[in-house]
Amino acid sequence: MSSTARLAVDIGGTFTDLVLAVPGRSLSAKLLTTHDAPERAVLEGTAAILAEVGIAATDLAHVIHGTTLATNALIERKGAATALVTTEGFRDSLEMAYEHRFEQYDLYMERPAPLVPRPWRFEVPERIAADGEVLLPMEEAALARIGAAIRTEGIRAVAVCFLHAYQNDAHERRAREILARFLPEEVIALSSEVCPEIREYERASTTVANAYVLPLMERYLGGLEDGLRAMGCAGPLLLMMSSGGITTVGTARRFPIRLVESGPAGGAILAQILAAENGIGRALAFDMGGTTAKITLIDDMKPQQARHFEIARAARFVKGSGIPVRIPVIDMVEIGAGGGSIARVDGLKRITVGPDSAGSMPGPACYGRGGTLPTVTDADLVLAWIDPARFAGGQITLDAPAAGAAVVAAVAAPLGMAPDAAALGITEIVTETMASAARVHAVENGKETAGRTMIAFGGAAPLHAARMAQKLGMDRVLVPVGAGVGSAHGFLAAPIGYEVVRTRLVPLASFDAALVNGLFDAMRGEAEAVVRLGAPGAVLREERTAFMRYRGQGHEVAVALPDGPYGGNGAAMLKAAFEATYHALYGRTIPKLEIEALTWTLALSEARPLPARLADAPPAAAPAPSGRRRIIDPGTGEAAEAALYDRAALPPGARIDGPAVILEAETSTLVPAGFRAGPNAAGHILIERIAT
Numbered sequence: 010m011s012s013t014a015r016l017a018v019d020i021g022g023t024f025t026d027l028v029l030a031v032p033g034r035s036l037s038a039k040l041l042t043t044h045d046a047p048e049r050a051v052l053e054g055t056a057a058i059l060a061e062v063g064i065a066a067t068d069l070a071h072v073i074h075g076t077t078l079a080t081n082a083l084i085e086r087k088g089a090a091t092a093l094v095t096t097e098g099f100r101d102s103l104e105m106a107y108e109h110r111f112e113q114y115d116l117y118m119e120r121p122a123p124l125v126p127r128p129w130r131f132e133v134p135e136r137i138a139a140d141g142e143v144l145l146p147m148e149e150a151a152l153a154r155i156g157a158a159i160r161t162e163g164i165r166a167v168a169v170c171f172l173h174a175y176q177n178d179a180h181e182r183r184a185r186e187i188l189a190r191f192l193p194e195e196v197i198a199l200s201s202e203v204c205p206e207i208r209e210y211e212r213a214s215t216t217v218a219n220a221y222v223l224p225l226m227e228r229y230l231g232g233l234e235d236g237l238r239a240m241g242c243a244g245p246l247l248l249m250m251s252s253g254g255i256t257t258v259g260t261a262r263r264f265p266i267r268l269v270e271s272g273p274a275g276g277a278i279l280a281q282i283l284a285a286e287n288g289i290g291r292a293l294a295f296d297m298g299g300t301t302a303k304i305t306l307i308d309d310m311k312p313q314q315a316r317h318f319e320i321a322r323a324a325r326f327v328k329g330s331g332i333p334v335r336i337p338v339i340d341m342v343e344i345g346a347g348g349g350s351i352a353r354v355d356g357l358k359r360i361t362v363g364p365d366s367a368g369s370m371p372g373p374a375c376y377g378r379g380g381t382l383p384t385v386t387d388a389d390l391v392l393a394w395i396d397p398a399r400f401a402g403g404q405i406t407l408d409a410p411a412a413g414a415a416v417v418a419a420v421a422a423p424l425g426m427a428p429d430a431a432a433l434g435i436t437e438i439v440t441e442t443m444a445s446a447a448r449v450h451a452v453e454n455g456k457e458t459a460g461r462t463m464i465a466f467g468g469a470a471p472l473h474a475a476r477m478a479q480k481l482g483m484d485r486v487l488v489p490v491g492a493g494v495g496s497a498h499g500f501l502a503a504p505i506g507y508e509v510v511r512t513r514l515v516p517l518a519s520f521d522a523a524l525v526n527g528l529f530d531a532m533r534g535e536a537e538a539v540v541r542l543g544a545p546g547a548v549l550r551e552e553r554t555a556f557m558r559y560r561g562q563g564h565e566v567a568v569a570l571p572d573g574p575y576g577g578n579g580a581a582m583l584k585a586a587f588e589a590t591y592h593a594l595y596g597r598t599i600p601k602l603e604i605e606a607l608t609w610t611l612a613l614s615e616a617r618p619l620p621a622r623l624a625d626a627p628p629a630a631a632p633a634p635s636g637r638r639r640i641i642d643p644g645t646g647e648a649a650e651a652a653l654y655d656r657a658a659l660p661p662g663a664r665i666d667g668p669a670v671i672l673e674a675e676t677s678t679l680v681p682a683g684f685r686a687g688p689n690a691a692g693h694i695l696i697e698r699i700a701t
Contacts, residue, residue, distance in 0.1 A: 014068045016058075017500035018051050019272045020076040023299025023349050023369045024468060025050040026494035026675075029058045030501055036062060037494045039404065039468070039675050041369040047078055048233040056240065066240040073500040075249035075271035078229055079222045083124075083269070083320045083332060088221035089165035089196070092129040094155060094184060095213065096172040100130040103213050111329035121332060124221050129164060131155045133171070133184070141176035152184055156191035167192065168220035170200040170213040175512045178205075195262070196223045203264060204335050206608055207512040211317070215334040218320070219266035226265035230258055247505070247543055252337035253278050253312065254506025254614050257542045267336050269320060270343070272496045273303040277312040277339045279499030280464040283489055285310045285619035286691060291461045293447065294341075295477065296495065297470035299349045299386075300366040304447045305341040306456055307464075310619055313454060315340035316510075316556075316567075316610075337508040337612070342450040346442050348386040348469040349373055352416075352435040354423045360431075362439040374415035375407040383419050385439050385469065387412035391432035393640040393651075394472050394679050396672060429641050429648070436643060440473050444480040455594070462487060466495025471678035475667075475696055476643040486696040493675020505544040506614030507536045516560070516605045520580035529553065529573055529611055536613035550616040556608040557587045559599055565607055566590050626690040629662035634669075642668050644681040656694070663687045666699070 019026040020042055027038045038058045043050040051074075059066060082088045093103060103123045112118045133155070135147035159167060167188055174181045178201035185197050198220040204212045234246050248261035249271040261268055273296055280294035284307050294305040294312070306313050318338045319331030345364020349372065352362045362385065367373050371380035373387050375397070389395050390412040397407035413428055421431035451458050459482030465474035466489055474486045491498050509532040515525060533551065540549060551572060556565035568583070568590045575582065583606060588598045634652035642649045649668045656673040659665070664687040667680035671694060678694055680686040686696040 013070055014062075014064055015070055015501055016055060016072045017275075017497040018054070018072065018074045019275060019494070019497040019500065020047050020051065020074075020078065021272060021298045021300060022077060022081065022366060023347065023372070025054060026497045027051075027054045027058050028491065028494050028497040028501065029062060031062060031064070035491070035498075037491055037497070037675060039493060041372070041405075044368070044370065047076065048229060048236055051233060052236045052240065055237070066237070066242040069242045069244045071244040071247055072237060072242065073247045073249060073255060073503070074233070075275050075496060075500055076229075076268060077272055079226055079265045079268050080270065080320065082222050082225050083218060086124075087225075088124070089224040090129070090163060091125050091166045091168060091217060091221045092131060092159050092162075092164045093125045093213065093217055094131050094133060094152070094167060094169045094188070096136060097132040097134045099172060099209070100127070100132050102210055103130065103217065106210055107329060109329070121330065124217050124332070125168070129162065131158070135171060135180050137171065137173045137177050137180060139173050139176065141173065143177070143179070147180045147183060149183070149187060152187040156188050159188070160191045164192070166196040166198070166220040166223050168198045168200070168213070168216040170209075170216050172209065174199070174201040175205040175207060175212065178202075195227060196220070198223060203266065204510075205512065206335055206510055208335075211333050211335045214332060215266060215336065218332060218334050219264060222265045226268070227262055230262050234258060245543065249275050249500050249503060250337075250506075251318070251339065252314075252506065252508055252612070253339050253503060254508070254612075255500070255503050255543060256505070256507055256539060259542070260507070260539050266334055269318065269334065269336065270338060270341070273305075273341055273343065274339045275496035275499035275503060276303065276466060277305045277307070277341065277499070278503045279466065279489065279495050280305065280307055281310055281312055282499075282502050282620060283464050283487060283693065285621075286623050287462075287487060287689070287693070288622040289462045289464075289487070293458060293461045293463050293481070293483070295443075295447075295463050295465045295470050295474060296467040297443070297465075297473060298347050298467040299469070300345070300347040300368060302344045302346040302443050302446075302467075302470075303341050304344075304443070304450055305339060306451060306454060308456070313340035314338070337510075337610070340454070342446050344443055344446045346385075346439050348384065348389070350385050350439060352383045352385070352388065352438075353419055358424060360420060360424075360434045360438050362435055362442065373412070375409065375412035376405060377408045377411060381415060383412070383415035383435065385435060387415050388432040388435035389469075389472055391416050391428055392436065393638055394670065395677055399672060399674070433641055433643070433646060436473065436476075440477050440643075441480065443473070444477050447477075447481055458482060464489070466492040468493045468676050471676050471694075473679075475679060475681050475684050478696075479644065479698075484698040488678050488694040488696065490692045491675070492678075493673070502617075504615035504617045505540055505547065506612065507539040508610055508612040509536045510608060510610045512608045514605060514607055516603060517580045517584055518603055520583070522575045522577065522579045525579065525609070526574045528609060532609070532611040533613065536611055540613050540615075544615050547615045549613055552612040554610045554612075555583065555587075555606040556610075557583070557604060557606045560603040560605050566594060623690045626662035626688070628664075629660045631663040631665050631687065632658050635672075638670075640668060640670065642682050643679070644683055649682065656688075659688050661688045661690050661692060
C-alpha cells in the first residue's frame, strides 16, 4: 500500500484520541492517557489502530499530533529549573508584572508565583535603545560568571530577554554563544526569536514559559519521533499549534510555547469546517473532554484569533491572574469542567464541581481504578445518560454502583438529597459553569450567544450540549460524526502554517514604504522556510495584519492589510483600513489625531478552501428504537423513558423526538424532552428545539 494513510493523535488530560484516515474511510480509538510516559499511549494506540486496519507503520504518510503536555507542565509547575538572564536593573519586571491588582477589592488576593524565582534571575550590564542603537556594550565577563552559576545551581533551561531586543538581537545572540559553553544551546530561549515584540513583561513571560517547557518537550517529542521510527513510520511527525496551523517537529521543539492549546485548536478547525458545510454564519464551538471544556466563537466561518493568552489563571475567568504569553492563538475560553471534574459540597452547603479533575488515574469512581470522589461522569452514569458497557468504545466497563456510592457519600448524604437529585445537581452546576464562561467570553468580545448554533464535540459534550444550549438561548446543536475524537479529526483538516511577528513603530505621517515592504519580505522568507518543510509544493496563502493605534493610546487594534508591495499610497491605504476597523469596534473615529502602526504580522499557510454548503437530506423514516431505559431528563428534572438509538442505524433525514439517547463508540448524545434530533446529509446529528 502506498503512503496515503494519515494518523492524528490528540493527548488530553484523561484520554488520548487517535484517528486514522485511509482512502475511503476513517477509524478512531480512545485510550486512557499514560501521564508517566505520554508517548506510551500514543505508540500503543498507533500499533492497535494500524493492526485493526491491517496496514503497517510504513504506510503512514505523516502523523499529526496535538498535546496538552506543555500546558499541563505550566499549570502544574512541573517544568525544568529555569533561569532568566536580563538587562541590569530589570530582574524584577517578571514579578512586578502589570503593577495592578486583578481583584481590586480582594484583601487575600494572591498573584501566581513567577516561573523563575528571584535568585535565578541574573542581570547583565548592557543596554539597547528603543530604536536599536547600542547605548552600552554587553559585558561578556558577566555572562561567563552567570553561566558558571547556572551550572552550579543545576539549572536546566535559560531564557534571555534584554531590553529592546526586538529591535536589535545582537546582544541576545552573543549571550547564547557564551551560555552555550555551560549548557546545551537547544535549551536556551531568546526573546528576539520566541516573541520579537514590544512590551517587556509579556515578552519576558513568553520567553520564560518557552524555556520552562523546552527540556520536557525536547525529551517527549524526541522520544515520540524515535518510537514512531522504530515502528517503521518514515513519514514526518507534524505538530498542531495554538493558531490552528500545523508545523514541523523541529520548529515545535524550538518553540514549544506555540503548542499551548494545540488540542483545542484542532477542535476549532473542525467547527470551522462544519460551519461552512452547514451554512452556519454564527457558531459556538463547545469541546468538553475528560478534564476541561473549551468554548470558541466562530463568525462567518472564521474562529476568533488573538495574540495574547493567559495560562494557569489564579482566579477563574479573571484577566490578569495568569501567566501571559504572546503567541498566535485561536481565541477561546477554557474551563476546568470535564467528565473527570470532581464534585463536592463546600462549607456553605453548595455543590461545587471542578476545576480539579480525577484525570485518567485514578479517574472517576466508576472507572474502578481507585477513585472514590464523584465526578461529572459518575453523575451522568447515575442519571442513566451513559451505557456502562459501551463507554469509550467498550474499552472501559463502568461500575454504576461505585458511581452511585460516590455521589451519595460526597453530595447526596451531606445535603439530605436523593441520589438522582444530587447527580442532577452536579450536572446542572457544571453546565451552568460552562454557560457562564461562554457568556463572559462573548461579552468580552462584543458578541452574544443567543441565536448561534452550537457545534458540540469531545467525549462529554454531546451529553450536556442541549441543556447548555437552553441556558445560552440557542435552538440548534450540531454533533459531528466522530464527535468523541473531534479535535483529532480537526488535525487532519488543518493546513501547514506559520506566523511571524515584528515590532517596528511606523507613524503614518512619515510612512516609509521601503521599510515596510522590506519587513514583510523578511517575514515572508522566515515563514516560508518553515512552511515549505511540511508542504513543499503547496500553493500558499498569505495574511498580513498591522496592529495600529492613535498616538498616545496604550493598546492597538488589529487591522487586516492587503498583500504588498506598498507604494506611495501606502499611508492612505493603512489610514482607511485603520479607521474602518476602529469605527467597527468603537462606533467612531477620532479626527486629527496621528495614527501609527506598531507591530506587524504575516501568517503563511497552505491554501485550503473551505467546503461548499451541503444540500439538505430529504426526510426519511426513523427506525424503531433499539431499546428504552429510564433516565432523568435535564430540562424537566423528572424521570422519563428514553428511547435508545444506534447512531449508525439512523438514516440521513430521519428525526426522533426526545427524550432519547443516541449511542456510538466514543460518546452518547442526549436529546432532552422538547428537542428533535437526527442526522443531516453528512451524517452529523442536528438537535433542534421543538417550537411551542
